[in-house]
Structures are given as C-alpha cells and as structure tokens.
Amino acid sequence: MKKLINSPESVVDDELHGLEAAHPDLVRVDFENHIVVRADAPVVGKVGVISGGGSGHEPMHGGFVGRGMLDAACPGAVFTSPVPDQMLAATRAVNGGAGVLHIVKNYTGDVLNFEMAAELAQAENIQVASVTMDDDVAVKDSLYTAGRRGVGATVLAEKIVGAAAAAGAPLERVANLCRKVNANARSMGMALTSCTVPAAGKPTFELGDDEMEIGIGIHGEPGRTRMKLAPAAQIAELLLLPILEDLPFRSGDTVLAFVNGMGGTPLIELYVMYNEVSRILKGKGVTIGRNLIGSYITSLEMAGCSVTLLKLDDELTQLWDAPVHTPALRWRA
C-alpha cells in the first residue's frame, strides 16, 4: 500500500487537521464530535444543509462546507457511514432556527445512521428534512437491491440547494429542490484500478492489466461487469447510454455534464473523456449548458471516472451559477 499518510488509524483526522489549517476562513473542525462546520455557523434564519458519509471521497463532503454550499459535513471512517452522534451534533451546530436538511446518499449504512440522527434531532424539536440521493444507473432500482446508490448528483445537489438556502429559501423548498436535482440526474462510473482501504492494506479487488470494471460505486465495490480495456470513446458510450436511456434525456434537453475523476485519474484523461461525452451528446441533440470537470467525489486513489448528467432548467442553472466559496468549489466569490 503506497499512500501519503502517517497511519491508517490517523488518516481521517490528519486530513481534517489539514483542512482546518488550510481554510480557517471557511470551516472549523469540531474534533470532539468529528464534524466539519462552516466557520460562521449557525447562520440565523437560514436553513442549515448538512451531508456526510464515509471518508475517502474527498473533497466530498468536507471540501464543500463554506459559503453557498454545505453548512456541515460528517466524515465517517474510510468508506464507513458516520454515526448518528455526528449527524446530531452537526444538525445542532448549523440550526439557525429555520430547520436543517440532511442530504443522504442511498447506502444502507448512511440511510440507517442518518435516520437515527433525524429521530434524535426531532426529539430535540429541531425541524429536519431528509432527502436520499440515488442517481447511479449501474444499480437496478428493484425489489432485488437496496436501491440505486447516491453518487455524482450529490455534489450537484449540495451546490444547488446550498445556493437556495443562502438565498433564504425555507426548508420545504430546499428539500424539494434537492429531490428535483435527484430526480433529474443520472450517473455511472468505471474503474481502471482498485483502491486500497488504508486499514485493509491491500486492494479491494484485483483487475488484470487489460481489464476495467464498469458500473462501480464509490467504495471500491466491484462493478457489475468486468471488460477488456477500451478506448475512451467506447468507455464514454458505456457510461452515457444507460444514463441517457434511463431518465430519459432527449434531443433538445440542456444538461449539466459532470465528468468526475475517481481520485487517481489525471486531468488530461478527464478532458479526453469530456471530449467524448460532449461529442456523444452533440450527436443526440443534447446541449451541455454547464459542466464540471475534476475529481470531486472520489474513491481514494482509484483510477477511473464517472459521468453525471443533470437536466437543467432556468431555476437550476441560476442556482448553479450563484456564488460559492468552499475549499473545493469556488466561483463568483
């Protein structure tokens, strides 16, 4: 295992110390409760927006705490959902009296732990709304699964609902917006290599030198199919076609196209992928109105990428364009 860390035990805390040292203007880290909180939280009268999940997906979620996005993030151990105590503490810390939105990615662990936290917060008379993100088309949403996983759309939702909350929208509207983003977004990912959970010390799965996994999640879970390595153009099709069919996205639609690196993917490859994505969408008559290219929801040092499409309308576009200033996402501020 080759990582720039001190030890598997300290990696999450070391990272959080680094985050706090680097961005004291934006975030503070509460090490007792193990949460990342916006430096000036709670903002009185504003809906608080929190999210959380296992660590190892940086910059998600801690890197999205700041102005115009999340008010707090709850980092669990690597790839392990945080515990209800963290979400409860975060909910208390960001509650400015207008209630708190929990953005939950659809994994059994995340759902159960957030659920317990919401029960506890409501028992303290804090108004909580929860929205579960499940945009991953690699997983069939059927009786035979725990439902689709929440992946790339989470980043887009956090930006968009963060902007709405900053603009003073009430909890119900913020929650509905989050549902709207989830309803209009679809994602799919692939891996060229496995990642290594620090505490496990060896790669989660083994891939041959000429193989790739299609339909992976963000926890080093194996994908749905293993295939021979293919050119970027073909990989883009393998990811995009299921996405396009699923919503479906149609000719005439305008989308936000998000090409995401899994942690070990250099930017040159992401731009190669973006070029293929934009070519395919052009061919289908789908217009890319906005884009995001970079490693924003990762799986440790995994090499690979995911693609997320979000159908845009004026409301979502305006909120996307609104100022944001967080460690990882920043514009017009």
Place this chain on the structure above:
Amino acid sequence: MKKLINSPESVVDDELHGLEAAHPDLVRVDFENHIVVRADAPVVGKVGVISGGGSGHEPMHGGFVGRGMLDAACPGAVFTSPVPDQMLAATRAVNGGAGVLHIVKNYTGDVLNFEMAAELAQAENIQVASVTMDDDVAVKDSLYTAGRRGVGATVLAEKIVGAAAAAGAPLERVANLCRKVNANARSMGMALTSCTVPAAGKPTFELGDDEMEIGIGIHGEPGRTRMKLAPAAQIAELLLLPILEDLPFRSGDTVLAFVNGMGGTPLIELYVMYNEVSRILKGKGVTIGRNLIGSYITSLEMAGCSVTLLKLDDELTQLWDAPVHTPALRWRA
C-alpha cells in the same frame, strides 16, 4: 498501461478538444498552430503572457489560460518541449502591442525552443522578454548540471504576473515580477509510483512496493535518491528542509504554501501532507499567509506530491488575491 485515452497518438489533441469544448468562454484552441489562446486575445495594450512545455502536466499550462493569468499556452507532445513554431504563433496571437512575456521552465529543451522562438518573434519586431523558472532544490545549481528545473513556482508565477499584466503593468515590470517570484520560491517533489508515457507504453521507472523516490522532476525522471516508504510527517520533512535551507526561509517570514499532487494522488493525501507542512512551518516560525492545495502541475498519473514555498510580501499577496478565471484556477470572478 491503463489510461482513459483513445490512443497514444491522439491523447494531446483529444485533451485539447475537450478543453475547448468545456471552456469556450475562456479559451480557443488553434489546432493548426497547436496552441491554446485566451478567447478574446489579443487584448490591446496589455502585455501578453505565454508559457508552454510538454503535455502531461495538466492543468499546466492550458488550464491556466483565461482572464488574469496566461494569454496562451503551447503544449508539446507528452513530456516534450513544444517547437519554436508554436511559441512564435502564440506570441503573435497574444501581442496586443505591449510586448509578450515568455515564461520558460528551465529544461534544456524548453530553453532552446523558446530561445529560437524569441529570436524569430524579435525578427518580426515583437517585443519579447523571457524569464526562466528554476525553483527545484532537488537539483544542485552548479557547473555540473543544466541548472535547477522549473516546477511548482511556475504555477504561482503565472497567476501573479497574469494579474500584473491584467492590471496594465508594462513588459519590464511583468518580467521583473516573474523573476521576483522565481527568486523567492523553492520546490521539491517526490513519487510513490512512476508514470507511463502513453507512447512508451510502460512505466518510466520501477519502484518496489515499499519504496519511494525523493527529488523527482515532473517528467517521470528518476529522483536523486530512492528510499524506503515513510510516514507523511517524514516525507514532509524530506521535502521542506532542503527548501527552507536553500532560500533560506526564516522565522518571521510569511509564505504561500503550495502542496501539489502529481496526478494520481487523491486530495485526502494532499491534505494530510498540508497538515504536516503547516506543522513544520509553525515550528520554524514561518507563517502561511496563503495556500494552494491540489494537482496543478502533474506528471501524468504519477502518485506523489511536491511542495513549493513562495516568500510573500504585500505586492505578491495582492496580485495573488486578484481575480482569476481560467479552467483550473478561479476566484473572485
């Protein structure tokens, strides 16, 4: 070799097509001359700032073209200096009548090719100033080397002189500022893994599972020493101490600390490294006034990092803070 590409031959062009498709508001790509040019170049009366070098270091330099930074970038083949024709075309394209600065990283190839281009541009009566960046303390600057390599300070210089040029500074001042950044910055890098040049198809060097290279450059060149893998705290010392001694940086100094990923390094590890860097600097009485954490000057998919320190004064701080809007670096805009 596992990469998200179509072919080794097309990777650079595919990436440039992606860059242009993603950011038409900021850049246009001239495929005939193989250069990335600011969308609204030339800006009349403004000093043009260009840079260039081999590809494989993305986002450097193409991702830094836009408002408040570079006016053009000249991407060579992977890890191969561009040819004089490119720099000449870029110089012509961005010359708004106030002359053009060439920011050259100190590698024999870059220096020779930029030199030939400057001669050709001057023959066309375009005023050209050239500044060579050589901030890498891993290389002894002596009679026995081609001199220090230009690495991380280049990113900082491009931002800072880009801001000065945007504010209307004349060529001589812009060039002197670039020299000032170079004179006040020092860097050093390390690798956990090699990278693979696409056309070569196999890793440039082999490292054992428990080894790392200290003092690498950005072209997959082996470093000066190979060592057993060490904790992040120790790696930070191995990189920082030579940097601190060299300038030297002293107690009471304020610096910009730039922790850079080599392409395959996830953000979680860069924040772990930043934490160690900030701890060591605190111990030395050096204040971090500004920071930059991310993968900005890379070596394809190499895992590893580099650290750059730039001694700040008010002038440099103000120019660093000035608005910038490029594909890869954006704030206050």
Place this chain on the structure above:
Amino acid sequence: MTPDRTCVLAWLRRSAAALHEQRDYLTSLDAAIGDADHGINMDRGFTAVLDKLPTVAEADVGTILKTVGATLVSTVGGASGPLYGTAFLRAGTALAGRQELRPVDALAGFEAAYEGIVARGKAQRGEKTMLDAFGPALDALRAAIEAKQPFANALRAAADAAQAGALATTPMMATKGRASYLGQRSIGHQDPGATSLALFFQMMTDGK
C-alpha cells in the same frame, strides 16, 4: 448453572477478542461483495465496548446490553452499526433489571434483538444478510429450549445453526445492503455480517 451478568460480560469480552482476531477475515469477505470494512467496523465498535465495560461492571444485564448497543451505534457506523446497535439496545430493553438469565430470558433477549434488526434494516431471511445466520440460530435455540434441553446444549445448537446459516449465504444472491449492487455477482461469496453474527453465538459456547 444459570448464566448471570458475569457470564454476559465474559461473553462480550470473548466476542471482542474474536472480532479483533477475525478482523482481516471479515474484511476480506466484505472486500469480495462490499467495501472491505466489516471487520474494521466491528473491531472498532467492540474495542470501544471493551473500554466501556468497566462502567457497567456492577450493572444488570439489561443495562450492560443497552450500553453495548449505544456504544455500537456511536462508534461503528456503516450498516452494521445501527443494526447491531439496535439489536443490543432492544435486547437490553427486554432484559432490563435482570441479574441472571433463565433460558427463556435469553430467548426473549435474542428475539428482541432479531426483531430490532428486522425493524431497522427491513430485510427478511434469504436476502444474504446477518439475518440468515441469526434466524436459524434463533429457531434452533427456541426449539431446544422448548424441548427443555440443557441450556449449554441449546446454545451449542444455536451456534451450529448460526454457523450453518452463515455458510448457507454463499450461494444466495444479495438483495439487501451493499452486496445487492452486485446482483448475480454476489453469488458465491459468504456474507460478512452473517459471519460476524455466527461468531457471537460461537462465543457463547467457547471457553466455558
């Protein structure tokens, strides 16, 4: 001999030791069909439990189990944290105030625990989860106790059934939890949660 609070404490300690020892094995099972953390999660939780046990050294069985449950909820995370946490919390509630456990008490505790997992996780037997070890164990325990077998034998039967249940998850296709994302590819691997669950039953028969 009727087991008392001391037996429960000893069982928890043995379980913690066993989870620590089986940490890598459980994690490798989770690597195949999940996210390679189940052993790490359980070990983290039970390390915290060991730290907490001295605070309940004098308490009744109910309090002990509730403390374990609360500690697991607060330290494990993942799917297994709320599930095991709820199981221990519910068992503790069912056994509030008890200093000793007659076989029917133990059965009631396990039944409450099982129902807690079902209520929290909304799974049924056959979905390739911890319930596939817990269900058969509970059936065996209930049958043995109703047949008035010696308690030690009943526990042995439950442990064997749990073990068999864990092994029987291998050919199942997961339809709950993270392994369900794999669909058909989840077949052929033993469920990590079922495996850790069987271990708790085994620790009731070992070292006595």
Place this chain on the structure above:
Amino acid sequence: MTPDRTCVLAWLRRSAAALHEQRDYLTSLDAAIGDADHGINMDRGFTAVLDKLPTVAEADVGTILKTVGATLVSTVGGASGPLYGTAFLRAGTALAGRQELRPVDALAGFEAAYEGIVARGKAQRGEKTMLDAFGPALDALRAAIEAKQPFANALRAAADAAQAGALATTPMMATKGRASYLGQRSIGHQDPGATSLALFFQMMTDGK
C-alpha cells in the same frame, strides 16, 4: 565515386528507417536517465522529414539539409529538436548549392553541424551528450580525409568512432541536459542522444 544528392537522400531515408526501428531502444535509454521520449522524438521528426523529402527531390544538398533542419526544429521539440535541427541547418548552409560532395565538403558539413550543436547547447565533449559520439567521429573523419584514405574507409572509421564514443558515455556523469539532474546516478547508462548520433554515422556505411 563521389557521393551526390541521391546518396544524401538515400542516407536520410535509411536513417529515418533506422530511427523508427530503434525508437523503443532509444526511448528506453532515455527512460533510465531522462524522460523516456528520445526515440519517440526522433522518430516523429524523421517521419516528418520523410514526408518532406519529395519536395526537395530535385534540390541541391544544401537545400535538402536545410529542409531537414527546419523540419526537425518544427516537429521534434525537446532538447534534441533544436540541437539536431541546428546541426542540419548549419550543415545545409555550409553546403549551399552543392550537387556532389567531395570528402572535404562532407567534412566541412559535419564541422558546421558540430559547431551548431555546440553553439546552441553550450556543451563540451565529456558532458555525456551527443557531442561525445559526434566529436570522436569528426576527429576520425578528419584524420582519414587528411590521410587521403578512400572516402568509404573514412566514413567507416567515423562510424566506428561514433559508436565507440556512444559506448564511452556509459561511465560518464552527465553535466548537461536532463540526465544531469541525476548527478552520480546518471553514471552507468548510455546516453540516448549519443546513441542516435552514432546511428546517423552508421547509416552512411550501411546499405551501400
């Protein structure tokens, strides 16, 4: 027989073929002490040269060589592009208008090329660069021509000296170019640029 424009064109074609064939070998030498692109660079440049040769099929030797130099400058990049480019440009200037090359003409062309590399790269012999193959080759060529040996023999002597010079770079420590960053670690590896340079001399003796 005095070599003419046709011989020069044939030599360039053989050199292009040889560089293409040795591409991976040259690149692997560069991987050891550089950035693993020398073979790729030279092959790219001479593929472009091959494309250009038809446009100078009827031209004089000087024009042919200048065209090669300009093409290399515009297509190779790296250190070797300006260096080889300048070498061919200078040789072309020295041989402007020639249709045939007497031995002294060839010598003058090579001397101009060598001086071009020195002027551009500011290196001397002994710094582990292409000059360490070129210098000995030039010495051997000059000596043989001054001794009035047959031209074919002179070229053979130059090629052998280039080859020996390339091999002799192995124990050297690089003090110019990318390999100099390695300091002591550059010792023990043959210089890629010296190796490609020796190849050009070898191609003057082969296939005749």
